[in-house]
Amino acid sequence: MTPNERKISIKFRLTAADVAALVAAGFDTPRKIKDADPEKLPPGLADKLTRWHEKKKDAPAKVTGSAGSDT
Amino acid sequence: MGMNVFDRNTGFAAETPQVVGFDRNTGIDSMTYGAPGAKIFYVDPNNSQAVDFGNLGQDPTVPLATATAAVALCRDHRGDTIVIGPNDAWQYGPHNRTIAIVESLVIPNTKGGITIRGAATNPMGLQWEPGDDSEACITVHAIDVLIEGVTFSAPNNTGATGIHVEWGTTAVDFGENLTVRGCFFNDLDYGITLDYSWYDQIYNNSFDTISIAAILNTSVTGDADYIAIHDNSFLSCALCISMPGSDENFIYNNRINEDGTGTNNFIDLTGGSTNLVTDNYFACTIAQYDTTCSDATSGAWLNNHCTNGNPAAPPT
Numbered sequence: 001m002t003p004n005e006r007k008i009s010i011k012f013r014l015t016a017a018d019v020a021a022l023v024a025a026g027f028d029t030p031r032k033i034k035d036a037d038p039e040k041l042p043p044g045l046a047d048k049l050t051r052w053h054e055k056k057k058d059a060p061a062k063v064t065g066s067a068g069s070d071t
Numbered sequence: 072m073g074m075n076v077f078d079r080n081t082g083f084a085a086e087t088p089q090v091v092g093f094d095r096n097t098g099i100d101s102m103t104y105g106a107p108g109a110k111i112f113y114v115d116p117n118n119s120q121a122v123d124f125g126n127l128g129q130d131p132t133v134p135l136a137t138a139t140a141a142v143a144l145c146r147d148h149r150g151d152t153i154v155i156g157p158n159d160a161w162q163y164g165p166h167n168r169t170i171a172i173v174e175s176l177v178i179p180n181t182k183g184g185i186t187i188r189g190a191a192t193n194p195m196g197l198q199w200e201p202g203d204d205s206e207a208c209i210t211v212h213a214i215d216v217l218i219e220g221v222t223f224s225a226p227n228n229t230g231a232t233g234i235h236v237e238w239g240t241t242a243v244d245f246g247e248n249l250t251v252r253g254c255f256f257n258d259l260d261y262g263i264t265l266d267y268s269w270y271d272q273i274y275n276n277s278f279d280t281i282s283i284a285a286i287l288n289t290s291v292t293g294d295a296d297y298i299a300i301h302d303n304s305f306l307s308c309a310l311c312i313s314m315p316g317s318d319e320n321f322i323y324n325n326r327i328n329e330d331g332t333g334t335n336n337f338i339d340l341t342g343g344s345t346n347l348v349t350d351n352y353f354a355c356t357i358a359q360y361d362t363t364c365s366d367a368t369s370g371a372w373l374n375n376h377c378t379n380g381n382p383a384a385p386p387t
Contacts, residue, residue: 004240007269011296029240030267030293034316051344 004028012049021045109149112141115156117168131156138176138187148184148215155221157191160198162226175202176209180245183213189220194255198222205230207264211246212237222255223262231259237266239292251276262286262308267293273300284310288317294343296320305329308336315341315365322348329363331355331378337363346370353377361386 001009005019011030014022021042027033038046113134115121120133123140131154135141138153145151160171178185187209189197199208199221208223211234223233233256236246250272256262262278262285265271278285285308288295294316304326305311311327314320317340327337337353337360340346346369355363357377364372364386372385 003245007238007267007293011293031290034294 008033014045014048018045018048109151110144110146111152111154112144113154113156114138114141114172116170116172117156117158138172138174142176142178142182142185145182145185147181147213150184150186152186152188154188154190155197157189157196158198159196161195161222161224164195171198171200172208173200173202174208175206178209178211178213178216180212180214180243182216183245184215185213186217187219187221188217191220194220194222194253196222198224200225201228201231204228207232207235209233210235210237211249212239212244214245214247215249216246217250217252219251219253222257223259224255224257225259229260232261232264233259234262235264235266236268236271237289237292238268247271255279256281256285264289265295265298266291268295269297271295271298273298274302276303277306278303278308278311279306281308281310284308284313286312286314288314290316294318301325310336310339312338314343315339317343318345320346320370322346323350324352326352328354331359331363334362335365339365340369341365343369347373349373349375351375357382 001016001019005023008014008022008030009016009019012033022033022045025042027036027041033049041049110129112128113131114137115134116136118134121136122133123136126133126135128135128141128144134156138155141153145153155172158168158171159165160169191197197220201208209218218234225231234251236249237244238247247268248270249268251263252272252275254276256276256278258280260283262281263273264287266289273286285305286300287310295314296318298317298320300312300320300322301324306328308329311329312322312325322338329336331354335341337355338348338351340348348370353360353363353375355377356379360375360377360382367385367387375382
């Protein structure tokens with residue numbers, strides 16, 4: 001693996017084969033992988049990257065202004 | 072000449088004769104440091120003898136004029152150190168040694184493991200300004216770099232950054248495992264910006280009057296992960312620790328004295344995971360903590376302190 005592929009494998013807990021498939025499909029940075037439409041990822045990779053994609057969906061909206069009492 | 076013994080975590084020998092040429096006690100005893108064969112290169116533009124070209128830079132009485140020249144002389148992963156002499160260019164200093172370091176220094180990936188150390192007794196005695204608008208004082212593309220004892224300030228420039236560190240997808244950018252300690256960041260757009268850089272240590276720094284973000288995960292290529300950010304203070308920063316999307320960071324014992332009515336302006340880890348945020352001191356109420364920080368899904372938020380007590384729940 002290249003240094004970049006090694007970092008992707010550590011970051012997303014993926015095998016060398018998984019990383020190679022991602023990079024070959026053009027997903028060669030964590031930014032691109034995290035922003036990817038799961039349907040456009042190589043077969044089987046969407047399930048393995050669920051942690052990050054679920055995170056994106058679940059990020060709570062922030063309330064601006066008063067946050068209530070101080071109790 | 073003293074032995075090269077380690078003095079706690081500074082790496083410099085204690086209780087030994089000092090080098091001459093910087094007009095004050097530097098705490099540095101010889102021309103070698105740390106690892107066997109490592110070299111010290113001296114930089115002091117206030118020394119009238121300072122010259123770059125043809126100068127080996129190891130005699131403190133005839134220092135180099137620029138940090139750029141010193142970096143060029145450093146060797147990859149040999150433990151080389153650049154020691155920069157003090158100046159008093161700070162806005163209300165006595166202005167006897169007025170020449171600040173004015174450089175947009177780039178540390179290339181071929182210069183891993185070097186240290187840049189200010190020889191002043193505190194960072195305000197070594198002001199470093201960028202070479203131009205919208206530039207960083209130091210851009211780090213190398214691994215294992217240590218920067219300490221410097222004031223980064225841009226009184227004459229706009230859009231400036233103190234330190235930018237980046238790791239790229241090619242072998243060109245390996246900015247990672249950086250240590251920044253004992254530095255002061257003032258009058259900048261950004262203090263420290265991080266792109267896909269891991270394992271950095273950012274501690275014992277002060278951030279004051281930062282118009283956009285003191286510590287920012289730029290996330291152009293990837294997020295800044297596994298970062299330790301501790302014992303820093305923040306005053307008059309629009310955003311303090313802005314690390315949305317970052318994972319596995321340890322953020323503790325920072326002091327944030329900012330606007331309690333802001334949104335995500337204290338610590339922002341929105342979209343991140345497995346972070347640990349503990350024992351930080353916030354100048355906001357428990358209710359404001361819910362809005363100045365974000366958020367509960369990014370990891371564990373434990374035992375943080377607000378003006379009216381410790382929040383029982385993490386911020387949403």
